[in-house]
Amino acid sequence: MLTVLLVEDDLDLAATLIDYLSLEDIQCDHASNGVAGLNLINDNHYDVILLDLNLPRLDGLSVCERLRQQGDQTPVLMLTARDQLADKVAGFQAGTDDYLVKPFEMQELVLRVLALSKRRSAQATRLSCGDLVMDLDSYQVTRAGQPLKIAPTGWKLLECLLQASPAVVSREQLGRAVWGDEQPDSNALKVHLFNLRKAVDGDFEIALIETITGQGVVIRCPTAPAGDR
Incomplete structure (x- = not known):
């Protein structure tokens, strides 16, 4: 409903x-x-x-x-x-x-x-999840006020995850967000997701990016129910 x-x-x-x-x-x-x-x-x-x-x-x-x-x-x-x-x-x-x-x-x-x-607004210029903030105008990502270094591919993945949050995004959807219909092998996506996790969660006690077994990947605020890691 x-x-x-x-x-x-x-x-x-x-x-x-x-x-x-x-x-x-x-x-x-x-x-x-x-x-x-x-x-x-x-x-x-x-x-x-x-x-x-x-x-x-x-x-x-x-x-x-x-x-x-x-x-x-x-x-x-x-x-x-x-x-x-x-x-x-x-x-x-x-x-x-x-x-x-x-x-x-x-x-x-x-x-x-x-x-x-059926869609989220395209009007927002700032995406966030907990203490993670993505400013689409200045092309900057911060967590707890600290600037994060995000590669261009990681930026596309993070934007896709934040736009969908708290919904789970399938690996196929993530691949399309980055490469369109001409997607490379699945290892490429794994590598980029690994690097994104390292940038977003590596230096912080609470991880925001989760893998939901059999479904895909999600970025969720710490107060949301946790899924399978």
Whole structure:
């Protein structure tokens, strides 16, 4: 079942949306202001965030900007009565992935939610897991504030793992992320993963990169349930 967060201060509209989404087998949490929305996002995993533009305490643009600044890649669908191009540009610049102007058809909302749920946002410029931070703009990786030396191939592997986290990435998916359809033998991937582990986990007590037997590789924060090493 998909889980979405609706941040909307119009309580009647929120109740209508929650009821309709439940009929489509989509679970929907609700916050009536931007601050409460951020708190729920920090405490829970959501497949999609439905974010009203005009919110009390913290407006939708500010909420979206804060999510992207902290590396949150959850797709955001902005809901607003504003239909001017300038408003849409501001939303996309803040990091939203899609825009739906009120009033809208419920079925269109569902279709957009389903489409967004199949991918992570490409708007984030900072990926993180625990004390590991990957800055896509400056092309730097740090852990506990210490810069890490990551080879170009290792960078692609790490980005793929962080984008998928906490989901497991198959070795085939990792190979495609680096080499596309023309993949070398499996030993090449093993070597690059070994070097990446050494760079990311070698000097630290807690390992973030794990191999899940029969499934693939995952990078998980220390608080997440551990898999087979």
